[in-house]
Amino acid sequence: MTMDNCLLHMKEEVNADNMAQVAMICWSIWKARNDKIFNKIAPDSSKTVELAINMRTDWLSHQPPSTRTSSVPSDPSWTLPPTGFMKLNFDAGWSGEMGSGFGMVIRDDEGRFQIAATHYEDCILEPLIAEACCLRWALNLAVNWELDGLVVASDCQQLVKAFHCPADFPSLRHILLDCHQMVNS
Incomplete structure (x- = not known):
């Protein structure tokens, strides 16, 4: 199963908030990959997951209480x-x-x-x-x-x-x- 197919399958099985966490994990993996390639920093899987959790927590803490889910983005220029x-x-x-x-x-x-x-x-x-x-x-x-x-x-x-x-x-x-x-x- 390719990563694309895996993500599509997960999208059907996982709720939106958990899927947002998956996106944060993917972003953290991408950042770790870039650190390895461009900065020669060896990846640490526990730090990669910790970064994803911290990014999600930080993002949620900066959202208004009524929008602390994965629904409409806070950017007013984005339209449905x-x-x-x-x-x-x-x-x-x-x-x-x-x-x-x-x-x-x-x-x-x-x-x-x-x-x-x-x-x-x-x-x-x-x-x-x-x-x-x-x-x-x-x-x-x-x-x-x-x-x-x-x-x-x-x-x-x-x-x-x-x-x-x-x-x-x-x-x-x-x-x-x-x-x-x-x-x-």
């Missing part, structure tokens, strides 16, 4: 998808020296966390190209997971413009055509 849909948010991060990191999260029509994933590309990408590659990666995951009824959201206005007019962005054209094909599937 229409009823019956899920929302896929994605973002890319990059370093001019190391590579590019991709992340995505899917929430349901009540704002509850469903699934998240991260990916690292060991190559240097221009920021807009990294965002486009992140979109293609996230859509590919959604297709592989056989998810329907997705609203896709990005904070990169230039990528949104490029998605709607790929011909105006020759350097992104092939990536965006792949994205269009996945959206249409």
Whole structure:
């Protein structure tokens, strides 16, 4: 069973608050992995789990009492998808020296966390190209997971413009055509 399939299975079997803790554990593992690769720090599994628990506790302590569950995010600019849909948010991060990191999260029509994933590309990408590659990666995951009824959201206005007019962005054209094909599937 792949990690993707494992997380999808867990999403069906585990309540939202516990699934949020799983997300924190995955994030802690990612941080430990980055420390190993970039800082040559040997991972310590007990410290990784402790970090996840502390991050979750810290996050919850900063939420208003009425929102201390895994429901709607506190960011007022985030909006719920229409009823019956899920929302896929994605973002890319990059370093001019190391590579590019991709992340995505899917929430349901009540704002509850469903699934998240991260990916690292060991190559240097221009920021807009990294965002486009992140979109293609996230859509590919959604297709592989056989998810329907997705609203896709990005904070990169230039990528949104490029998605709607790929011909105006020759350097992104092939990536965006792949994205269009996945959206249409």
